[in-house]
Amino acid sequence: MKQYLLSIYQPDGNPPPPDVLEPIMAELGKLNDEMKAAGAWVFAAGLHPPSTATVIRDKDGDALLTDGPFTEGKEHLGGFTIVQAADLDEALSWGSRLAGVLAPLAIEVRPIAW
Template sequence: MTQYMISVIGSSTDATPAPEDMERLFAQVGAFNDDVKAKGHWVFAGGLQPIEDATVVDATGDDVVMTDGPFAEAKEFIGGFWVIEAPDLDVALELAARGSKACEGKVEVRPFQSDDVELNEGA
């Protein structure tokens, strides 16, 4: 089976949900997670802290440079994710649609590279 990452897309313009809305979202996502586990698609998942808590690490030069904040200034960011296993893209997209409904937000689906993909040494 192929592994897919389903990324939950957040926006810098999103308002912080009210406590009762957070409870509803947690319950919906929890039920979705339980179903994904029960059907054997679960690998792992996680929510991320706000983008203000990010640290960019750049060790491409002689010195390691660490910078507070996200790598790029953007209106949208990844707020959390699921890593699932599915037999094909159609199943992954069906799960993503259900995950989007559960978290009441947009998600992006991307397959992981297979083990037989060779990295281009010149890239």
């Protein structure tokens, strides 16, 4: 089986208030449990805001560190799930389910190159 990265993109800014976020997180927990039961779930994580990021570039053999996200934008990577799937269609099916739970957020599905 191949592994796929399901990237969750979200707008910059504060998260939704608890009365909005809690039901979404409950549905996400159910979907994660379903992925686990199906043997598809490998790993998932949420990320801290992009302002906590540090970008490292090599400059003549020295590490050059810069605060903040790699790119500026109105959306950022907020979290991800890694799934095992027989093929892209199966991975897209899980990605579609995730998009349904997290609507209107976008989900990007990409194969992992091992």
